[in-house]
Every structure is written in structure tokens, then in C-alpha cells.
Amino acid sequence: MPELAFSRRVMLSGIGAAGLSAALAGCGVPAAYVPEERRGGPDRSDRDRSVSFSNWPLYIDTDEEDEERRPTLEAFSERTGIEVVYTEEINDNDEFFGKVSPALMNRQETGHDLVVVSDWMAARFVHLGWAQKMDRSAQPNVAGNLDPQLRSPAFDEGRLHTVPWQSGITGIAYNRRALGREIKSVRDLWAPDLAGRVTLFSGLDESFALLMQGEGVDVTRWTESDFHRMCDRVEAMVRKRHVRRFTGNDYTSDLSRGDVLACQAYSGDAIQLRADNPDIEFVVPEEGGELWAESLLVPNLARHKANAEALIDHYYDPEVAAELAASVNYVCPVPAAREVLAGSDDRETAELAENPLVFPDDEMRGRLAVARDITSVERRAFARRWNGIVGL
Template structure:
């Protein structure tokens, strides 16, 4: 079993902060933020259209079926993931779920934390994929909007259902049929990432904050409100509050939501747009209420009983990080076996207990309760049917829309 040596474990608040900052391409940026706000950098990339200027045909497809699978001869799988996104032993030296997989199957996992940003990672592998070459990776984890891009380019292999019996059976209904990958033909969720409302009860004087309308209009919150620098979450929640569906957002809907948030900026109701660096301000009470990522809030609540969250009655946003097999991967079947392993309740429970994001696997509650009863009872980690029904996702954007929407949001946030 190959793995990197791990640093000393961080405190829950430090870990929560680390897990997100990376997503926007900063070093306050250690993970979830990386994946969320990196969508903003898509303006520079310009969506699929920008690929043409790089000499990469926007719809250029390679013959994934032509690759040779060496899984039987080479009992290994090369797995690239984000940092702090896999369970680690208390001493920081082992990865229990991966090691258990190797013990059972004999398949060694070369696990590498080399994904710090969706666009940055895309830049690492696009030339190889465009040329029909092996990237050296059998399994990668990327955010839904980037997955949509790579699938549309024809750079991701279709998965074989015969190798995914647990995944097929245990995938939660909430995650089964995204518009960008109908029927999960090319992907399975690694974790769900709910965007909700969080508040510091001490900073709000004990008042509950549970709507975007409150964030944007309550004078008692003026100057102490945070919105996320991830377009899909901040705009998506605003759309829901306006009675619009992010799954079917039009250009006019988007403009109306931007105009509404702009009023909050102009009136100085909104303090700032953040990646996951809102966690420290929320913890201290400098931000009284904000749009937040659920996993951060679960972590913050461990140390601060004043941190609370609310699911707006209009609904909340959920995106996903997803497991995919790139074209020309040498060990596709081994990668599929590893995907399927993480859909077994025991392995999924170990992962959920460590990561604290929304688990996409049904039937995990009993196993998770053995590890952490509070986590098993937390709807942010194991959404019940009522909460799952209130989940919404931003629809896939074409290249032109992506560029235009992202530019408008960047103008709003000053990014």
C-alpha cells in the first residue's frame, strides 16, 4: 500500500478551514473552497470554447474503448484526490479504508493528493487526454461542473455496471441522475457539498437566521453578512429565495439574482464574499450570518456551541465531487472496484465520520453510529428524505453561458 506520510492532525476548526480554501486557488485554500470558487477562474479558461484556442477541439473525442486494461496483470490503482479528503488514522500514518481495500483485494492503491483546484488540475492533464494518452491516473475526483466539461469532451470512460454492484444499489436517490451525467454512466459521487445558511447565535442576539431575504434585508445584520465567492451556491440560494429553480435558470433569472445581491453590496449589507475563510469570522462573530458549506459548520460546531445553521424553507444548494476514470487509464477495472468499495456501508461510514460532508451512500446510518452517533444523527452528513427533497443543483452551463455568468458574478464580487 502506497501512501504519503501525514502531518500532525489539525484541530477541527483548522481542518475545516484547510478543507475549503484550496478550492479557490489560494493557500487559505486547502480543499473544499478550492473546488467551489475555482469555478470563478473558469472565466480565464473561458469554458469549453477556450479549449479551441489551446489547439484542443471542444468536442474532440478519443476512443476510450481502445485502451487496454492491465488490471489483472497489474494489481494496482492510481488515485488522485484533493487534500484532506480521505480518512487518516489517529497517528496520521495510515489510511484505514484504503489499507482495508488492499488487504481484501490485493490491489495496491497509489494515493496522491495532487488536486488543489479544478482548473489547475484540468491544465495538468488536458494535453495528454487530448492526445489520447494515459495521464498516469486511474481514478480522479473533480467537481460536478468540471466533470460535465470533461465528459462532454469525451475524455472520461463509461463505467461498467457489472463492477459496481454496491454503488448501483446504494447510491442515494438524491444523487442518481444529474443532468450532466444521466444515469451516472461516467461518474459516482465522492461527497455531496451542501450550501446552507449559518449564523453565530451570540452575534445575532439569539435570533435565528434562515433565509437569503434576512441576509440581504435585515438591518440588524448590516455589515455582518457573508456570501460565498462560489457563483453557483450564492446565486443558486438567491434564486431559490426568489422562487426560481437553479436547475432551470435562465439568463433573465440570473440577472435578477445578481441585481438583488448587488443591492446588498451597494447598501453595505454584505460584508464580503469569501472562500472558506468565513469560518474564522463566523467563529469570532465578526460575521453574524452567512452562506456556508455544511462540512465547515459541522466542524465549527465541535468547538463553538454558538454556531448554528438553517436550511431555508425555499431549499438549499448541493453540488458534488465525483469519482471518474479518465481515458486510457491502465487499471480501469481496479478503479471500478475501488469506487464500488466506497459504496459499501462500512467503508462509506468511515469516510463520512472523517470528512463530515454529505454522504451519497444509502444504508450507512447503522455503521456510522458505531463510530460517531452525533454524525449519524446529523442531517448535514446523512440527509433524511425531507432534507434531500429540498436539495437543488445549478444546471450545467454551456461555454457561452459559463463565460457570461461567471464574468457577471466576478464583476459583482470584485474578483
């Protein structure tokens, strides 16, 4: 998997987008929330057979001989006659939010019909009323094939405004040979033989759920006291220099070089890490791991909403989902794609069907949870506490 693909979940979230509504209210600016009935605009889909789709870099299938070609997008255009204007302009959740928020706040078009953002950022859009409700009657593949475990996150019950693009797991990666033992639990990270050889994610949204699970918390309904209890544990370990440092994407380099022996990690990265070094293991801890997603949404006043909904539904066809999964190696949000991959004549492709990091088995799914998001009210104080620990 290309290295840039690792960076999507590792942006330090800070206060940024979360404090926007409070900051605007404090300045006397009208509330930014847009009620459902005012989110749509004239849909030009019938007379303008196009759709603009903004995604992260290296997060879609490409032709092996021509990386400018994207076979699944081309197949959609050939089938529907809809031209896809595809851009890879999303490099950071907060940066993109800052780019489109002035228009959305002022109830203006953004020029985007379909975007992919991390679910914690999708939650901001949903809570502000900046994402349109989709027409599921026009999306039979989504209705029938979306992974049940991803169907109803706390921030968007019933997935009315968002649809997962790809999913992933936050767990622990470690060098079993160098460490000389297994890691089975988040608590194992705090063992004396790992002092100074552990890294954690610097981003609040990326790190908090797994660490809370290590404290025995049900992350689907965690509380403020759960958060601070987790922070107390991490702060104590940081002050003891047990935690080597907090990382972004560079955790993969630390682990590969042997500078650290264990770290918070993402399942998508683990497939490439293991391909490069079979001594590296990825584990979903006994207490559980976080199942997260990066999701598609249609911003307010999008000009081609129906075309965007059709493109989303295209990617929930198991054949198309399988082609995408074989390229990006994240958790596929379409379980039915597993059978498609299993029937491939290509051995490596067929093996992906048995990889629990692409298609989690029942045992692994029993330890996965979709964490409730941090609310805008909570975020300012929580980010201050967490960033203070990261900066120690």
C-alpha cells in the first residue's frame, strides 16, 4: 500500500472545527446550523450528467499500467453516462473543513457533490446540519449490502446522511520476535519491559477510544469521567517516560526500524507492515478495538445530488466493492465482497477474502466497537487536556 495512504487517520485534531459553533456564537455571528428542509437546492443531475467527487490521495483503485486511470470510476461512467470529476484534494480533515465551512455557514454552494471525511469530522457536518439526507430508495446496494456493524453510528443514527467509504480498526502493532512475547491487551503496553519503547497516536480522535477500551470502558457510551480516567493513566505513563513519544504517520517507521516495540496502529497499515516484516503482528486487544470509518457525504446545496447518490450505490455493488478492497486493503464495508474475492483466480487476491483485517471474522467482530464521537460541547476541554499530555 502506498505510504501516503497511511496518513488519513493521523491528523492532530485540536480544537479547530469542534469549537467553530461556540466561537461564532461568541462573536455574535448567527448560528451555523441548517435545518433539514433548507439543505437541498435545485438538483441538476438530469440535465448535467456529471458529479464532482473529492477524496483523499491514493484511496481508490488505479490501473497497474496507468495510475491516472481509475477502473471503478470508469465503469460507473460507462454504465450510467455520468462523468465523474475526481479530485484528491482532501489531505487533512480540519483543512478541508476550513475550506468549505464559510460557504456552508452562509448557505452557499461549495462546488462539491460528494466528499470523503473521517467519521469524527462527518459528525461535525451532521451536527451542524451541513450534510444532506440521502434517498435510500435510489440506493438499493447501500440498503442491502452495508455492513450491519456500521449501519447506525451515534452521530448519524441509521446512516441517513453518511455512508462508509472504507473502514478500519485501531489496535496494537508490535514486533513479536524482538519483544519475545505476545501482546494481548492494552494493559500489556504498560509492562516494564516496554518502558520507553511504546508510541501512541497524537490525535485525540484517533487515540482515545482504544485507550478507553483498555480501561474497560464501553466506548459506545463513554462519559467524561471515563475520559479523564484514561488521561490520568496515560499522563502517568508519559511522566515516567514509559511512552517514547506521540506520533502521526511516522509510527510505521519507528516500528519498522525497531525504535519502538509496540504502538497504536491501524489495520490497513498492518497489512503492509507485515508484508515488509513478518515479525510484526497486529492485534485487536482482548478488551476490544475501535472500528472506524471514513465516510461519503453530500454537502448542502450540492448541484448533482442524485448523481452522487448513484455513485455511492455503485461502490456498494459487491463486485465493485471487491475491486476497491483489493486495491486499498482496508476493512471493506460490504461483507458480500468477500465471496467475490474468494472466487478470484489470482491467489493473492483470493487470500484477501480470508484476511480478518479486510473482512473481520465473527470472533474479531465481537471485540470491535464504534465509539461515540466527542461532542462539540466536550471537545474544547477534552482537546486541552489531551494536547497538554501530548506536549509533556
